[in-house]
Amino acid sequence: MSDIISWFDKMNGRNVTYQASHLMNTIGTSENVRDQVAALLPRLRRFARNLTRNRDDADDVVQIALERALSRLDQWRRDARLDSWMFKIVRNVWIDELRSRGRQSKIFLGPEAGENVGGALIERESELLSVQAAMARLPEDQRAAISLVLIEGLPYKEAAEVLEIPIGTLTSRLARGREVLQRLLEPPGDPT
Amino acid sequence: MTIPDETLMAYVDGELDPGASADMESALRADPALRTRAARYRDLRTRLESAYAPELAEPVPERLVTVLRAPPRAAVTQEARARRESAPARRKGWRSTGVRWTSMAAGVLLAVAAGVFLWRSSQSVMIRAADGALVASGALARGLSEDLAGESAPFSKVSIGLSFLAKSGNYCRTFSIAHGAEGSGLACRRNGEWRIGVLSKPEGVGQSEGSQYRTAGSSLPPAVLSAVQSQISGDPLDRAAEIAARGRGWRVDP
Numbered sequence: 161m162s163d164i165i166s167w168f169d170k171m172n173g174r175n176v177t178y179q180a181s182h183l184m185n186t187i188g189t190s191e192n193v194r195d196q197v198a199a200l201l202p203r204l205r206r207f208a209r210n211l212t213r214n215r216d217d218a219d220d221v222v223q224i225a226l227e228r229a230l231s232r233l234d235q236w237r238r239d240a241r242l243d244s245w246m247f248k249i250v251r252n253v254w255i256d257e258l259r260s261r262g263r264q265s266k267i268f269l270g271p272e273a274g275e276n277v278g279g280a281l282i283e284r285e286s287e288l289l290s291v292q293a294a295m296a297r298l299p300e301d302q303r304a305a306i307s308l309v310l311i312e313g314l315p316y317k318e319a320a321e322v323l324e325i326p327i328g329t330l331t332s333r334l335a336r337g338r339e340v341l342q343r344l345l346e347p348p349g350d351p352t
Numbered sequence: 353m354t355i356p357d358e359t360l361m362a363y364v365d366g367e368l369d370p371g372a373s374a375d376m377e378s379a380l381r382a383d384p385a386l387r388t389r390a391a392r393y394r395d396l397r398t399r400l401e402s403a404y405a406p407e408l409a410e411p412v413p414e415r416l417v418t419v420l421r422a423p424p425r426a427a428v429t430q431e432a433r434a435r436r437e438s439a440p441a442r443r444k445g446w447r448s449t450g451v452r453w454t455s456m457a458a459g460v461l462l463a464v465a466a467g468v469f470l471w472r473s474s475q476s477v478m479i480r481a482a483d484g485a486l487v488a489s490g491a492l493a494r495g496l497s498e499d500l501a502g503e504s505a506p507f508s509k510v511s512i513g514l515s516f517l518a519k520s521g522n523y524c525r526t527f528s529i530a531h532g533a534e535g536s537g538l539a540c541r542r543n544g545e546w547r548i549g550v551l552s553k554p555e556g557v558g559q560s561e562g563s564q565y566r567t568a569g570s571s572l573p574p575a576v577l578s579a580v581q582s583q584i585s586g587d588p589l590d591r592a593a594e595i596a597a598r599g600r601g602w603r604v605d606p
Contacts, residue, residue: 199578291403
């Protein structure tokens with residue numbers, strides 16, 4: 161992180177091109193993967209919230225995923241994207257948790273679904289709620305696909321690897337998920 | 353010719369190869385109905401991005417940061433312990449500390465609300481909400497549109513860290529607000545507005561060590577850095593590119 165911060169310092173001194181390539185190298189090869197993971201935390205929490213639909217569960221999942229990642233850092237290939245690798249661990253932790261909860265998961269997810277709102281930041285909360293409430297109504301597989309590609313911005317290939325599915329499966333989940341969201345979010349009778 | 357939904361989505365998501373993408377563009381030019389379909393996909397994507405952007409600005413709970421600071425062996429032990437504890441009564445074990453976390457979550461929300469309050473109360477409103485997104489206004493909007501990175505106007509509260517072209521095809525700029533209502537964020541140009549994707553208050557950054565001497569860029573919090581890293585396409589703009597982009601009103605299309 162200190163490298164990146166010093167890069168921003170220099171940015172203000174307009175040493176742009178060199179420092180940019182330096183940043184890219186830093187991201188790829190720095191010893192300090194922990195700092196890079198720390199920088200991913202907001203996105204990991206957001207992804208986990210979309211999976212679990214519950215803020216507390218999401219942070220629990222992220223915490224276990226961090227511990228798991230740290231114990232397996234040697235398994236991360238330097239040429240792989242760190243964010244994809246972490247998203248995958250987050251998802252696997254959640255799958256393990258669901259398995260161990262078994263049928264209880266339904267009891268858990270029901271009432272709290274869709275409450276994971278950015279909250280006080282927004283004046284027009286109703287608008288935001290509707291987007292997130294609509295997401296919460298998606299089937300789990302579509303929600304994960306939409307979340308990775310449309311919200312976290314992963315390329316299809318990366319998202320398919322995180323979810324361990326073929327790209328064709330990913331695109332059909334994206335298509336179905338988008339259809340549902342559009343139906344839920346667009347006013348009825350929208351001429352399209 | 354009917355273009356399948358999945359192909360059109362792949363185009364909107366930037367997943368078609370250059371040849372297919374060019375074909376799609378000529379098909380779009382020729383077919384208004386297709387343009388409408390593409391616009392719907394794009395709108396949905398934008399809407400999701402803006403609705404979820406504020407979550408990136410929330411402070412990360414200390415317990416997560418602590419995990420990353422722990423020595424490697426302790427981390428392994430922690431997970432092992434978590435497994436042991438939760439094995440006999442998984443659900444109970446998982447939730448037993450829920451009260452603590454819930455109150456922590458409330459604290460986080462309060463902190464975010466307080467941060468926004470500070471921003472709002474700082475002389476002029478710099479941020480407003482519109483269509484579920486945060487949009488820069490007042491001095492912040494002016495700074496984003498007019499200032500060059502690292503060269504804010506005299507007495508300006510706003511300074512620009514860097515500018516870049518995002519993968520989404522829009523110009524984005526990091527900014528910091530100094531003096532009184534401190535904070536940093538990332539704003540991207542969309543439909544003639546600066547939409548704020550990430551908004552973060554520096555958490556105790558240098559508070560005890562003279563934060564007023566820090567440069568605008570150096571106090572960019574991890575949430576902003578992370579957003580830049582995930583969104584940047586190529587290198588940041590240099591001064592000439594910034595001036596050119598400003599001259600076009602930060603529109604990408606000629």
